[in-house]
Amino acid sequence: MENVIARLKKLKPDDFRILRAIEKGMEHYKHVPLSEIKSITKFDAEYINYLLDRLHKYELINRWTGNYIGYHLNQHGYDCLALNKLVKSDIIASFGKACGIGKEADVYEGLTPEDEVVAIKIHRLGRTSFRQTKRYRSYTADRRHLSWLYASRLAAEREYEALSILYPLKIAVPKPYGQNRHIVVMSNIVGDDLYTIKDLPHADKIFDIILKNVKKSYQKANIIHGDLSEFNIIITPKLKPLIIDWPQWVSTTHPNAFFYLKRDITNICVFFEKKFHILSDPLYLVNQIMSNK
Ligand SMILES: Nc1ncnc2c1ncn2[C@@H]1O[C@H](COP(=O)(O)OP(=O)(O)OP(=O)(O)O)[C@@H](O)[C@H]1O
Ligand SMILES: [Mg+2]
Structure with a gap:
């Protein structure tokens, strides 16, 4: 990542235009041909080739040689585009x-x-x-x-x-x-991932707070986490649990909503039972979460 940051600082606006043109071209091509980059940027071919060589040397794009020569963004090139935009947007x-x-x-x-x-x-x-x-x-x-x-x-x-x-x-x-x-x-949450914690004071209260948050998310936001476990909960030094890692959430109206909610709750119950000897009934808790009382 240090390399990406170092290269990001060296890139000029036209470099970003080429990277964005390749990104756009990738919607239609696996390997974006020069003609496509040319039609998007309106730069002349010689200048594009100069910039492509630079970006290739910086390892931000990959060059493919088949029946034509094509380019695609690699992970570093994509990182540069996103980071640049986040910086520009303050x-x-x-x-x-x-x-x-x-x-x-x-x-x-x-x-x-x-x-x-x-x-x-x-x-x-x-x-x-x-x-x-x-x-x-x-x-x-x-x-x-x-x-x-x-x-x-x-x-x-x-x-x-x-x-x-x-x-x-x-x-x-x-x-x-x-x-x-x-x-x-x-x-940025300061704290430790729940799975790494050996001694957790008031583990029963923390278990309750996690369930309250799952219920609130279900009832007020119609959202089910979908990958809830001790790996996706951070405990702060003040013993507040925070739930992270949400890309796979599903709506409560999803056809498999019940399955995901039950799996989430079971993961938490199993962990708290194994590690902190707190007994619970996952199915009972799932019903409580789904009930709006
Ligand atoms: N907002 C945050 N503040 C502090 N640390 C975080 C934050 N989000 C994530 N982390 C740390 O990064 C780790 C990975 O994050 P996350 O669980 O969101 O991603 P993941 O998709 O599970 O990735 P991985 O494959 O690395 O597990 C977390 O376990 C946590 O230690
Ligand atoms: Mg995770």
Whole structure:
């Protein structure tokens, strides 16, 4: 990521125009031909080739040679486009250390122009295999060619949408600051992932607060998390649980809503029973959540 930031600083407006033209071309081409870049940018071929060479040297685009020569954005090029836009829109001012590198997303610390610390979550779907992108198939099914780029962007859009609905309802989630392409900017939660915590004072109360938030989300926002577990809850030093990682949320009207809600609640119940010996009945809790009393 340091390399991406270093290159981002060197890029000029015309470099971004080429990157955006390739991005646009990728809606129709797997490998975008020069003619397409030319018709989008209106630059002459010689200048485009000069810029393409630069971007290729910076490792922001890949060159494909088949029956013609084509280009596509790689992950770094896409990162540059999104980060540049977030900076230009005054959502972030700087980019800091990594605070969570995983299979489906990389999370970094950052600062807003007002010096607030934020979490910058870069969705990276389809990095390891098709298995992850499959999770998002329901909302990528209408795309003609599913790619990591679309899947990652849709995941970010979905996550931002959920946070934008949940946060104003005072449900315990990070505050959304903005989103562009595959990146979501949200408040940075200081704390530890629930699964890493050995001793949790008042575990029963925390369990209750988590369930209250799930119910509020169900009743007031019509949203079911869909991937709730000890891996997606952060506990702050003041012992407040926050629910993170929302891209796969489903509506309460989804045909499989009951299945997802039951799975979410069962995960939490099993974890609290195994680790903190709190016994509960998942099905009873699911019914309580679904009842508007
Ligand atoms: N808003 C935040 N503030 C602080 N840390 C965060 C925030 N969001 C995520 N993290 C950290 O980054 C990790 C990964 O984030 P998240 O669960 O949202 O992504 P993921 O899709 O599960 O990615 P992964 O494949 O890495 O698990 C979290 O477990 C958490 O430690
Ligand atoms: Mg997670």
